[in-house]
Amino acid sequence: MKRRDFLKNIGLAAAGAAVAPELMAASPALPAEDVKIKGELNDVNIGFRSLKADVKRQLTVVIVGAGNRGTVYTDYALKYPDVVKIVGVSDINPDRAQRMAKKHNIPADRIYGDFHEIMAVPKFADAMIIATPDDVHFEPCMMALALGYDVLLEKPMAQTAEQCRRLLAQSRKYGRILATCHVLRYAPYFLALRHFITNGTIGDLVSIQHMEPIQYAHMSHSYVRGKWRDSKQTTPIILAKSCHDLDIIRWLVDSPCESIVADGSIYLFKESMAPAGAPARCTDGCPHEANCPYSAIDIYVRKKGYLYVFDNLDKNDDNAIMERLRTTEYGRCVYHCDNDQPDHYVADMVFKGGVTSSFTMDAFTPWGGRRTRVMGTRGMIEGDMKSFTITDFRTRKTSVWNMDVNEVAEYKGAGHGGGDLALFRDFVEAVAYQDPARLSSTVDVSIESHLMGFAAEKSRKSGRKEKP
Ligand SMILES: NC(=O)c1ccc[n+]([C@@H]2O[C@H](COP(=O)([O-])OP(=O)(O)OC[C@H]3O[C@@H](n4cnc5c(N)ncnc54)[C@H](O)[C@@H]3O)[C@@H](O)[C@H]2O)c1
Numbered sequence: 001m002k003r004r005d006f007l008k009n010i011g012l013a014a015a016g017a018a019v020a021p022e023l024m025a026a027s028p029a030l031p032a033e034d035v036k037i038k039g040e041l042n043d044v045n046i047g048f049r050s051l052k053a054d055v056k057r058q059l060t061v062v063i064v065g066a067g068n069r070g071t072v073y074t075d076y077a078l079k080y081p082d083v084v085k086i087v088g089v090s091d092i093n094p095d096r097a098q099r100m101a102k103k104h105n106i107p108a109d110r111i112y113g114d115f116h117e118i119m120a121v122p123k124f125a126d127a128m129i130i131a132t133p134d135d136v137h138f139e140p141c142m143m144a145l146a147l148g149y150d151v152l153l154e155k156p157m158a159q160t161a162e163q164c165r166r167l168l169a170q171s172r173k174y175g176r177i178l179a180t181c182h183v184l185r186y187a188p189y190f191l192a193l194r195h196f197i198t199n200g201t202i203g204d205l206v207s208i209q210h211m212e213p214i215q216y217a218h219m220s221h222s223y224v225r226g227k228w229r230d231s232k233q234t235t236p237i238i239l240a241k242s243c244h245d246l247d248i249i250r251w252l253v254d255s256p257c258e259s260i261v262a263d264g265s266i267y268l269f270k271e272s273m274a275p276a277g278a279p280a281r282c283t284d285g286c287p288h289e290a291n292c293p294y295s296a297i298d299i300y301v302r303k304k305g306y307l308y309v310f311d312n313l314d315k316n317d318d319n320a321i322m323e324r325l326r327t328t329e330y331g332r333c334v335y336h337c338d339n340d341q342p343d344h345y346v347a348d349m350v351f352k353g354g355v356t357s358s359f360t361m362d363a364f365t366p367w368g369g370r371r372t373r374v375m376g377t378r379g380m381i382e383g384d385m386k387s388f389t390i391t392d393f394r395t396r397k398t399s400v401w402n403m404d405v406n407e408v409a410e411y412k413g414a415g416h417g418g419g420d421l422a423l424f425r426d427f428v429e430a431v432a433y434q435d436p437a438r439l440s441s442t443v444d445v446s447i448e449s450h451l452m453g454f455a456a457e458k459s460r461k462s463g464r465k466e467k468p
Contacts, residue, residue: 046195066099086106097111137154212370213362238460268343301318344364
């Protein structure tokens with residue numbers, strides 16, 4: 001199918017929305033348009049369709065946590081204003097709350113600070129997004145469910161297995177939809193990968209090798225200097241970074257994990273590895289700055305990476321960036337930080353029925369993304385989150401899936417291979433029709449991979465095989 005034919009299909013999907021049943025009526029069948037852009041396998045029907053939710057009235061949504069992720073989801077309302085309106089915001093950072101309010105025309109009396117403030121007023125929207133830091137998920141989510149909100153909760157859901165179980169129980173008690181942001185499940189790449197596993201193309205699934213390459217600078221930014229550097233304050237990296245991956249593995253295998261054994265540690269980012277004379281900050285005249293791949297000056301000033309973490313910054317003003325590096329955690333030498341997250345992590349899993357999987361999370365790579373090999377009795381699939389190749393053992397034929405969502409204007413730039421906005425579209429529809437089946441990452445499903453993560457961390461520390 002040519003690109004113009006695909007766009008025609010998207011148009012047809014939008015036209016289909018006009019005849020959809022009324023809100024709260026019986027959930028209509030999911031539209032399922034197949035898409036071929038290039039690659040002989042691209043015509044597989046994975047339900048790829050417009051990002052515009054198929055609903056008959058505008059839904060109202062409030063946002064708790066107006067930071068990076070909160071902005072990703074709420075920007076959907078700017079893209080499709082007739083589908084979603086953001087009607088309230090809570091953030092302890094007044095600049096961010098005000099910025100969000102201005103963007104969405106939120107009235108002053110619906111701008112809140114700490115989440116306790118917004119939870120102290122009766123429910124005033126159809127749904128709530130909770131996109132606060134990891135340690136601010138459990139409490140607001142318990143409150144939001146009790147208030148009657150359907151909730152989209154950022155991952156990881158909570159900081160302990162017990163809290164995850166309590167969130168599940170709370171969503172059942174109040175009969176609310178609770179969805180987690182396991183966005184990769186909604187990305188066309190993973191939908192297609194799963195399709196070719198479950199339809200028997202490679203025979204019986206036997207094992208999966210899955211690698212999460214964090215990328216060296218991203219590791220230093222998020223897990224050494226930045227927001228997720230402390231596993232006690234946030235969550236262990238196997239959840240903070242890799243709960244997506246455990247979840248994808250569990251989803252591809254499609255049976256419960258029976259045991260997990262893990263290992264990993266900090267190889268590089270610690271005091272004992274500091275080169276001689278490295279000062280506390282890269283801005284303190286470090287003698288190694290010109291050669292260090294982790295130099296904050298190189299990452300933030302020269303390469304202009306990750307600047308979205310700094311509020312009210314002129315990204316073209318190098319002096320202003322340098323000043324942030326002198327005064328915030330992001331200017332610190334990677335060998336002199338208060339980090340405890342491993343920079344390499346391995347986990348082996350056994351699933352009911354005998355399927356095995358081995359997972360590695362690696363800081364020391366030039367690229368991010370994911371790399372996956374799926375071994376079946378009749379063939380193998382090998383992919384890199386952009387394309388995958390299936391090899392048939394008997395014929396030796398190889399076939400390629402390589403649809404690029406960026407070729408579709410509506411999807412261009414959507415994070416996680418299109419998964420971010422596709423998840424939000426499905427959440428909106430799930431709320432509109434009160435139909436959690438429109439989501440593949442409701443709490444009752446997502447809890448499993450969270451429990452796998454907590455078991456992995458227990459195993460890493462105990463040295464024993466653990467049961468999730
Ligand atoms: N789904 C994904 O792929 C994905 C990717 C990155 C991050 N995340 C998760 O999303 C969450 C948010 O991450 P982020 O990068 O957007 O962080 P962020 O720091 O950019 O945003 C969090 C916001 O929450 C606000 N906040 C903190 N405490 C609050 C409180 N008590 N009440 C109200 N607001 C409060 C902060 O001021 C901040 O603006 C984290 O849990 C993170 O692990 C998920």
